[in-house]
Amino acid sequence: MADNETPIVEAPRDFIRDIVDADLKSGKHKSVVTRFPPEPNGYLHIGHAKSICLNFGLAEEFGGHCNLRFDDTNPAKEAQEYIDSIKADVRWLGFDWGKNLFHASDYFEQLYIWAEDLIRAGKAYVDDSTPDEVHAMRGTLTEPGKESAYRNRSVEQNLDLFRRMRAGEFPNGKCTLRAKIDMGSGNINLRDPILYRILHDEHPRTGKTWCIYPNYDFAHGQSDSIEGVTHSICTLEFEDHKPLYEWFLDNLPVPSRPRQYEFARLNIGYTVLSKRFLNQLVTEKRVSGWDDPRMPTLAALRRRGVPPEALKDFVRRVGVARANSVVDMQLFDFTVREFLNKHAQRRMGVLRPLKVVIENYPEGQVEELEAVNHPDDAALGTRKIPFAREIYVEQEDFMENPPKKFFRLSPGTEVRLRYAYFIKCREAVKNAAGEVIELRCTYDPATRGGNAPDGRKVKATLHWVPAAQSLPAEVRIYNPLFSRPDPGAGGSDLLADMNPNSLELLKDARLEPALADAKPGEVIQFERQGYFCTDPDSKPGALVFNRTVGLRDSYAKA
Numbered sequence: 001m002a003d004n005e006t007p008i009v010e011a012p013r014d015f016i017r018d019i020v021d022a023d024l025k026s027g028k029h030k031s032v033v034t035r036f037p038p039e040p041n042g043y044l045h046i047g048h049a050k051s052i053c054l055n056f057g058l059a060e061e062f063g064g065h066c067n068l069r070f071d072d073t074n075p076a077k078e079a080q081e082y083i084d085s086i087k088a089d090v091r092w093l094g095f096d097w098g099k100n101l102f103h104a105s106d107y108f109e110q111l112y113i114w115a116e117d118l119i120r121a122g123k124a125y126v127d128d129s130t131p132d133e134v135h136a137m138r139g140t141l142t143e144p145g146k147e148s149a150y151r152n153r154s155v156e157q158n159l160d161l162f163r164r165m166r167a168g169e170f171p172n173g174k175c176t177l178r179a180k181i182d183m184g185s186g187n188i189n190l191r192d193p194i195l196y197r198i199l200h201d202e203h204p205r206t207g208k209t210w211c212i213y214p215n216y217d218f219a220h221g222q223s224d225s226i227e228g229v230t231h232s233i234c235t236l237e238f239e240d241h242k243p244l245y246e247w248f249l250d251n252l253p254v255p256s257r258p259r260q261y262e263f264a265r266l267n268i269g270y271t272v273l274s275k276r277f278l279n280q281l282v283t284e285k286r287v288s289g290w291d292d293p294r295m296p297t298l299a300a301l302r303r304r305g306v307p308p309e310a311l312k313d314f315v316r317r318v319g320v321a322r323a324n325s326v327v328d329m330q331l332f333d334f335t336v337r338e339f340l341n342k343h344a345q346r347r348m349g350v351l352r353p354l355k356v357v358i359e360n361y362p363e364g365q366v367e368e369l370e371a372v373n374h375p376d377d378a379a380l381g382t383r384k385i386p387f388a389r390e391i392y393v394e395q396e397d398f399m400e401n402p403p404k405k406f407f408r409l410s411p412g413t414e415v416r417l418r419y420a421y422f423i424k425c426r427e428a429v430k431n432a433a434g435e436v437i438e439l440r441c442t443y444d445p446a447t448r449g450g451n452a453p454d455g456r457k458v459k460a461t462l463h464w465v466p467a468a469q470s471l472p473a474e475v476r477i478y479n480p481l482f483s484r485p486d487p488g489a490g491g492s493d494l495l496a497d498m499n500p501n502s503l504e505l506l507k508d509a510r511l512e513p514a515l516a517d518a519k520p521g522e523v524i525q526f527e528r529q530g531y532f533c534t535d536p537d538s539k540p541g542a543l544v545f546n547r548t549v550g551l552r553d554s555y556a557k558a
């Protein structure tokens with residue numbers, strides 16, 4: 001492949017793509033229609049990205065379209081903030097639903113009509129059992145359920161009661177509408193599932209129009225049908241709902257016949273992908289918000305600097321299958337690192353500064369040294385870095401009594417300062433507590449640019465910044481949010497499983513002057529450290545950088 005060619009990313013292949021392909025080839029469908037159906041009860045997380053990439057990806061690859069449909073059937077938990085964030089996140093991933101924006105609430109009237117149809121057909125009834133009674137009569141996986149005493153109400157009575165439910169005559173929980181299917185079914189979802197419950201709650205879109213709301217199962221398949229969805233793709237936990245999904249389609253005069261397919265959800269170690277848990281972390285203030293960069297939400301990944309292209313590449317590598325598995329966070333970091341290595345400009349930043357005085361460098365002298373912005377992309381140009389008598393290096397790049405393989409600074413050793421000179425350490429200055437607070441070094445003026453004319457070699461090249469001209473900054477390092485791979489598993493306390501060291505604040509970092517111009521969201525490699533971007537908290541004079549990902553695999557060490 002020539003250098004200037006972009007590599008061709010192979011179109012993904014998986015069992016769902018095979019099904020769609022076959023359905024189009026056989027003429028079963030003329031074009032593919034998918035949907036991404038989030039419930040607006042929280043921010044989207046990286047698991048949702050898998051579903052978004054699959055649904056919108058199928059539509060792109062096979063020339064169909066994908067609807068964004070809000071599954072807004074539970075006003076008690078849903079909010080406009082979530083609707084807005086979900087739209088922003090889908091767009092950020094680079095997908096466009098165009099005019100295909102829908103809400104389950106668009107279909108409330110139609111769903112209501114269909115519910116009456118079921119009642120008229122003797123296939124639904126109003127049940128006055130309390131929620132506890134309904135639960136107790138459901139049976140278990142091994143025992144059949146018991147029929148409700150209200151199961152054999154007449155059609156007239158059921159219609160009357162259901163209309164009065166709609167009219168607001170009953171308080172929350174007084175009764176429900178249930179499908180009359182089979183209390184003895186081996187599939188608990190078919191044991192007279194609840195279709196409507198009473199909820200005197202204002203809805204973000206329909207306001208106070210409704211005080212009864214359809215549940216997920218009664219809304220989902222019918223919404224798919226109304227929209228002409230051909231392939232309704234969901235995660236494996238809905239497999240047991242499929243017979244119910246089909247029962248509604250079989251028993252209602254729906255306009256089209258969608259088909260449900262299930263795939264394994266994305267799970268990632270050391271984090272949780274469940275809006276319920278993430279909501280708990282936010283409400284209990286264990287994180288600073290939904291976009292706290294330690295969160296697995298798309299808003300958090302964006303704030304941390306993860307490029308959407310890298311996220312999509314990660315999802316592609318994970319693939320679509322039916323076997324449940326837990327993906328290693330290392331694969332995610334690797335993918336992000338690989339993308340940024342190609343695209344991020346280089347700068348120098350010292351995270352934990354140690355002052356170096358270059359004793360033979362003239363006081364008051366400052367020279368501008370040239371540095372390349374990307375080692376493999378000359379088109380990204382160069383910049384100037386001021387060099388002076390006092391600079392900072394990284395504390396960990398000095399050891400007073402180094403072990404054999406430590407080639408960085410120690411008394412008597414010579415190293416290269418990137419883009420600058422060779423320096424040699426003469427002495428370490430200590431404070432009263434015995435801590436090294438400054439290094440006294442000398443430089444070799446003949447090594448300008450980083451090479452010695454006599455050909456002598458050094459074994460280490462260090463990054464550095466000038467002391468006076470560098471910018472103070474706070475750098476935030478993010479580690480896994482949880483200290484075990486399966487937080488909350490086996491009934492363990494999710495909050496107790498949190499990693500106390502998930503956030504490291506480095507308040508005294510010093511950055512080269514060019515970083516004053518870093519654009520919001522632009523990710524930059526700090527040489528030898530990792531990839532960083534400004535946080536929205538950053539202001540001129542009070543810079544704040546987030547570490548997107550380190551240069552090396554920090555998990556392996558830990």
Ligand code: ATP
Binds near residue numbers: 037
């Ligand atoms: P959560 O458990 O996090 O609340 P959810 O399934 O309740 O997730 P929805 O808003 O209903 O959240 O999800 C929208 C779509 O995203 C659904 O089709 C769901 O199957 C899919 N989805 C949710 N979590 C994952 C995941 N971890 N991996 C892949 N797809 C997912």
Ligand code: MG
Binds near residue numbers: 039
């Ligand atoms: Mg859900």
